[in-house]
Every structure is written in C-alpha cells, then in structure tokens.
Amino acid sequence: MTGRVYGVGLGPGDPDLMSLKAHRLLTSARHVAFFRKEGRAGRARVLAGDLVPEGAVEFPMEYPVTTEIPLGDPKYNEALAPFYETCCAHLRALAQTGEDVVVLCEGDPFFYGSFMHIYARLDGDVPVDVVPAITGMSAAWTATGQPITWGDDVMTVLMGTLGEDELLRHMTAADALVIMKVGRNLPKVRRALARSGKAEAAWVVECAAMAEQTVLPLADVPEGYMPPYFSIVLVHGQGRRP
Amino acid sequence: MTGRVYGVGLGPGDPDLMSLKAHRLLTSARHVAFFRKEGRAGRARVLAGDLVPEGAVEFPMEYPVTTEIPLGDPKYNEALAPFYETCCAHLRALAQTGEDVVVLCEGDPFFYGSFMHIYARLDGDVPVDVVPAITGMSAAWTATGQPITWGDDVMTVLMGTLGEDELLRHMTAADALVIMKVGRNLPKVRRALARSGKAEAAWVVECAAMAEQTVLPLADVPEGYMPPYFSIVLVHGQGRRP
Numbered sequence: 001m002t003g004r005v006y007g008v009g010l011g012p013g014d015p016d017l018m019s020l021k022a023h024r025l026l027t028s029a030r031h032v033a034f035f036r037k038e039g040r041a042g043r044a045r046v047l048a049g050d051l052v053p054e055g056a057v058e059f060p061m062e063y064p065v066t067t068e069i070p071l072g073d074p075k076y077n078e079a080l081a082p083f084y085e086t087c088c089a090h091l092r093a094l095a096q097t098g099e100d101v102v103v104l105c106e107g108d109p110f111f112y113g114s115f116m117h118i119y120a121r122l123d124g125d126v127p128v129d130v131v132p133a134i135t136g137m138s139a140a141w142t143a144t145g146q147p148i149t150w151g152d153d154v155m156t157v158l159m160g161t162l163g164e165d166e167l168l169r170h171m172t173a174a175d176a177l178v179i180m181k182v183g184r185n186l187p188k189v190r191r192a193l194a195r196s197g198k199a200e201a202a203w204v205v206e207c208a209a210m211a212e213q214t215v216l217p218l219a220d221v222p223e224g225y226m227p228p229y230f231s232i233v234l235v236h237g238q239g240r241r242p
Numbered sequence: 243m244t245g246r247v248y249g250v251g252l253g254p255g256d257p258d259l260m261s262l263k264a265h266r267l268l269t270s271a272r273h274v275a276f277f278r279k280e281g282r283a284g285r286a287r288v289l290a291g292d293l294v295p296e297g298a299v300e301f302p303m304e305y306p307v308t309t310e311i312p313l314g315d316p317k318y319n320e321a322l323a324p325f326y327e328t329c330c331a332h333l334r335a336l337a338q339t340g341e342d343v344v345v346l347c348e349g350d351p352f353f354y355g356s357f358m359h360i361y362a363r364l365d366g367d368v369p370v371d372v373v374p375a376i377t378g379m380s381a382a383w384t385a386t387g388q389p390i391t392w393g394d395d396v397m398t399v400l401m402g403t404l405g406e407d408e409l410l411r412h413m414t415a416a417d418a419l420v421i422m423k424v425g426r427n428l429p430k431v432r433r434a435l436a437r438s439g440k441a442e443a444a445w446v447v448e449c450a451a452m453a454e455q456t457v458l459p460l461a462d463v464p465e466g467y468m469p470p471y472f473s474i475v476l477v478h479g480q481g482r483r484p
Contacts, residue, residue: 012374016263019253019376023262071393071482080484108380109389116389117484123387130387132254132380132451134261138350142374145365147351147358151313154412155399162394170396173415209374240313242322242359 002126003095006102007109007119009133010047013210017134025131026051029102031094033059033087035114037066043230044104059101061087071161080117088121095126108133112159112180137178139209140232149176153237160185160233167192176237177202183229190218198235206231244368245337248344249351249361251375252289255452259376267344267373268293273336275301275329276346277356279308285472286346301343303329313403322359330363337368350375354401354422379420381450382474385457391418395479402427402475409434418479419444425471432460440477448473 008025011017018026026032032052036042042060045052052058064083069076094101109115109130122128137157141148149155156174158167160182171177171192179189182204193199202218206227218233250267253259260268268274274294278284284302287294294300306325311318336343351357351372364370379399383390391397398416400409402424413419413434421431424446435441444460448469460475 011261014263017261017374019259019261020265021256021258077482077484084484108376108384110383110391111380111389112391112395113389116392119389120483130384132259132376132384134350134374134376135380138353138374138377141352142350142372145372147353147355147361149352149354149399150358152401152403153354154401154404156412156416157391157397157399159394159396162396170398170415173412174398240319241362242319242326 001098003097003099003101004127004129005091005095005118005122006100007105007115007128007130008102009105009108009131010044011134012107012136012139012208013047014139015047015049015051017139017209019131019133022131022133023051025102026104027053029053029056029100031057031059031099031101032104033061033091033101034104035061035063038062044106047106048104059090084117084121088118091118092122092125105133107136111135136208136230137180137232137234140178140205141234141236143205143208143213143215144203144234144236146236148178148234149237149239151240153239155237160189164188164192168195171196171198175239177233177235179233181229182227182231182233184226186221186225186227186233187223189233193218193233193235201235203234204231205234208232243340245339245341245343246369246371247333247337247360247364248342249347249357249370249372250344251347251350251373252286253376254349254378254381254450255289256381257289257291257293259381259451261373261375264373264375265293268346269295271295271298271342271344273299273301273341273343274346275303275333275343277303277305280304286348289348290346301332326359326363330360333360334364334367347375349378353377378450378472379422379474379476382420382447383476383478385447385450385455386445386476386478388478390420390476391479391481393482395481397479402431406430406434410437413438413440417481419475419477421475423471424469424473424475426468428463428467428469428475429465431475435460435475435477443477445476446473447476450474
C-alpha cells in the first residue's frame with residue numbers, strides 16, 4: 001500500500017478560512033512537511049498552528065537561499081534544484097512505506113506556490129493530491145471592502161520582481177491589478193503605477209486575513225517604507241455595474 | 243440590534259472545499275438569500291444543498307434577465323438595477339429587524355460575483371460582512387493537475403464576452419490565462435487563442451470541483467461544441483522553475 005502526498009492549501013492566514021477538507025487532512029495527519037527559511041518557524045507551519053496533531057512527525061524543508069540571490073540569477077536555481085530533490089526523496093520514501101504526508105502550503109498550492117516544485121518531481125512516482133485554497137489575493141481584496149472586478153474587467157496578476165517597464169505595460173493594459181511579492185520592490189511598483197496613472201487608485205494590504213492585517217491606500221504609505229515580502233498591492237476594476 | 247448581511251462565498255462546488263467560516267454561517271443560518279434564474283433551482287442554492295438548516299427562511303432573488311440581453315446593451319442594466327434595489331430593500335428590512343441573513347455566493351463574492359451589486363447598495367445602511375472563498379479558477383487549474391503559474395509568470399483573467407481583438411491583445415501579453423464566461427463564446431475564444439499561438443496549450447474545464455467535472459485539452463473539444471456558461475479555459479504559465 002503506497003501512501004499519498006497531499007499538497008494542502010491552508011489559505012491566506014485565518015484558520016477559519018481553511019477548507020473543511022484541508023482542516024480534516026491537517027488535523028488527522030501523521031506526517032507533516034513544510035518549507036521554511038533556516039532559523040525561522042515557517043509561515044505555513046505557523047498558520048497550521050496547533051491544528052497539527054500532537055505526535056505528528058514534522059519534516060521542515062529549509063530553503064538553502066530565499067531572497068539573498070536574485071531570482072533571475074542561475075545560482076538561484078542551482079541552489080534550489082538539489083534542495084527540492086532531497087525533499088522529494090524523503091517524501092517519496094515515506095509514501096513508499098505506506099505513510100500519507102501532508103505538505104502545508106500557504107495560499108493555493110498551484111498559484112505561485114513552492115509546492116509545485118515538489119509536485120512536478122513526485123508526480124507519477126507516488127500518488128499526489130492537491131487541495132486548492134483561498135488565495136492571499138482574495139483575502140486582500142476582501143480586506144479592502146471593495147470588489148476587485150466588475151462585469152468584464154480584465155484582471156492581471158503581476159510579481160513585484162518584474163522590471164519597471166514590464167510592470168508598466170501590463171498595468172496600463174488591465175482594469176484590475178494584483179501585484180504580489182512586493183516587499184522591497186514597492187518603490188519600483190509605485191513608479192510603474194504612477195506612470196500608468198493608477199497610483200492614486202492603489203491599495204497596499206499587508207498580512208491579509210491575519211491578526212496583523214493592515215490596509216492602506218498606497219498614497220498614505222510613506223515613500224521609503226518597505227512592507228513585508230508577501231504584501232499585496234491592488235487596483236480595483238471599475239467595470240460595468242447595474 | 244441591527245442584524246448583519248453576510249456575503250458568503252461557498253467556493254467552486256465541492257462542499258468539502260467550503261471554508262470552516264462559510265460552513266458555520268450556512269449551517270446556523272435563519273435567513274438564506276440567493277440569486278437564481280426564474281424556473282431554476284439556482285447554482286448557489288444547489289451548492290449549499292442540505293447544509294441549509296430546516297426551517298431557515300429562503301429568499302430566492304430571481305434575475306429578470308440573464309444572457310438574453312447582451313451585457314453591453316443599456317437595457318441589461320435598466321432591467322437589473324431596479325431588481326437589485328428590490329432585493330436590497332428586503333435584505334435591509336430583515337437586518338433592520340435584527341435578523342442576520344446569509345447571501346449564498348458561488349466562488350468568491352468579490353471576484354466577478356453578483357453579490358457586489360448587493361454589497362454596493364447596502365454598505366453603510368446595515369453591517370455587511372464578506373467571506374472570501376476558493377474561486378472556480380483555482381478548482382479548474384487544480385483539476386488540470388498542473389500549476390497555473392510559476393516564478394514570475396504574468397497571469398491575466400479574461401471574460402469570454404470580450405471582443406476577439408481585445409482577447410487576442412491580452413492573450414499575447416500574458417504568460418498564464420484564465421478565460422471565464424466561456425459558453426457560447428468558445429468559438430471566438432478559440433480563434434483568439436489560435437491567433438495568439440496558445441490554442442495548443444489551452445484546456446477547457448467544465449463544472450470544476452463538481453461531480454460532473456470534465457477536463458479536456460481545447461484541441462480535443464469539437465469545433466461546434468458549446469460548453470456551459472461557467473466553463474473555464476486555461477493556459478498554464480511555463481515560468482522559471484528550479
């Protein structure tokens with residue numbers, strides 16, 4: 001009997017926004033794996049909190065690098081590929097001895113998540129199930145108290161790590177915008193938004209659906225301020241409404 | 243004591259993918275409101291199924307028109323505006339007599355949902371809470387067994403109701419695509435995808451996260467076929483991966 005690896009989306013942060021399925025898998029898990037930076041608790045593990053059963057075996061998967069190397073640098077992939085291989089060897093071995101493993105994922109596993117690097121390597125070797133979840137961006141637009149899209153609005157999701165001109169091109173073309181991985185990219189994101197004429201309509205949401213949640217118009221965020229990496233910038237669509 | 247109106251996202255279809263919060267609000271509701279087309283059960287109501295408590299008062303809100311009038315026709319808004327006003331008058335009156343009302347929403351209420359037309363009219367008069375949910379698109383990309391975005395992929399969400407040239411422009415610019423409201427727009431969506439060079443990579447997902455779910459490469463969908471209105475077409479991003 002082969003076990004299964006579950007990539008379980010835990011949602012944006014509030015445990016009450018976890019799906020029934022995620023909650024059940026988590027609270028009955030015997031093996032729990034999660035990514036974290038060395039020396040940190042790990043966001044997904046913190047999110048799971050005391051829902052992880054006592055006695056569950058925990059497997060922290062510690063990134064060898066995170067933001068110290070630019071994502072575009074070949075060294076980034078050179079460091080991460082063997083890391084993912086090592087993680088997968090362990091998960092594969094557990095499943096092959098008949099154990100189910102729950103991999104904790106922030107947000108939705110198939111939407112800019114790290115789990116996909118596990119998934120792509122394991123798929124076919126052992127059974128892998130993915131449980132979708134509420135995304136951080138859904139929690140962010142809910143936190144602003146305004147719908148993100150109306151009618152036929154075009155919505156584009158951008159990473160703050162993109163270049164300013166590329167950001168500008170997409171910002172100009174879309175009606176509604178979600179910009180993720182903001183952090184130290186905020187000054188660049190702000191310049192691109194200003195050039196697209198959308199800076200006045202933008203919002204910054206930090207820690208959506210968490211106790212520390214903050215929601216501010218971008219205009220009220222001081223120029224030099226660096227929000228956490230996982231902050232989200234939003235521009236709401238203004239499409240057709242009866 | 244004023245009651246509250248809850249816009250509760252029920253997620254994509256599988257009740258197991260409902261959030262703990264949505265499940266609790268739904269199963270303890272005394273008043274439940276939902277949109278439907280005249281003579282139909284209503285998708286949100288069907289999704290809620292027998293989780294609606296016996297004895298809860300149900301308030302079906304029947305659209306005067308749905309797809310008979312093109313969305314861009316002024317008659318569409320002329321028909322819907324007074325309809326939303328009438329619905330809101332009822333919900334406002336209920337809340338003002340101290341009753342909480344759960345408005346059932348498919349997917350995420352603030353993401354192309356009908357609830358926002360209620361929200362915009364009620365907000366400020368009575369307390370309104372919005373519960374985000376797993377979107378239909380998350381369920382759709384999970385169903386394809388492939389991550390929708392990797393690394394810095396740009397993802398754009400488009401409505402199949404847009405014109406072919408506008409679709410083409412956005413399809414060409416983005417890495418990952420989600421096209422919603424497909425239905426009878428599929429031939430046009432297919433032409434735009436072909437012109438953008440992305441038709442071969444596209445998938446069609448019907449009824450994601452429901453018993454009737456189907457997942458097919460667009461290339462395997464016959465030319466004249468019309469999927470249900472709420473089908474989703476996806477093109478996965480192919481971004482950086484270690």
